[in-house]
Amino acid sequence: MQTYLACFDIQDDRHRRHVAALLGKHGLRVQKSVFEISVRSPEQLQKLHTRAQRWLGEGDDLRFYHLCCECRQKSHAMDARPVADFPLAVML
Numbered sequence: 001m002q003t004y005l006a007c008f009d010i011q012d013d014r015h016r017r018h019v020a021a022l023l024g025k026h027g028l029r030v031q032k033s034v035f036e037i038s039v040r041s042p043e044q045l046q047k048l049h050t051r052a053q054r055w056l057g058e059g060d061d062l063r064f065y066h067l068c069c070e071c072r073q074k075s076h077a078m079d080a081r082p083v084a085d086f087p088l089a090v091m092l
Contacts, residue, residue, distance in 0.1 A: 002045070003027075003072060005065040006035045015055040019062065022051055036067070036083070 006023050010016040010033075020029070026048065027037030039045045045064070052062055067075075075083040 001038050001040060002042075003036065003038050003067040004045070005067055006037050006062065007065070008033050008060070008062040010056065010060045010062070012057060012060075015057060015060070018055045019052055022048065022055075030083075 006027075008016070008019055008023075010019055016033075020033075020035075023029075023035040023037055026039060027035050029035050037048075039048065049064075056062060072083060077083060
């Protein structure tokens, strides 16, 4: 499982709603245009890129920042709470 911080700046309201819904299927919204998402494989991330690309117009921006396990453990909110710990559940 790989975790990413996905951030976007999308001008069109309809397109922005579609991208937010798509990202919401993979993780948690932590701010209006920021999601913490998890994917199982590079192929799943590529499918997400392909689906999101159709909703991006000229001047729009969608970025994925990889969050390694160590990076997530060092991350925190301003009130000292740890950030979301992905994955939320592990199937064995």
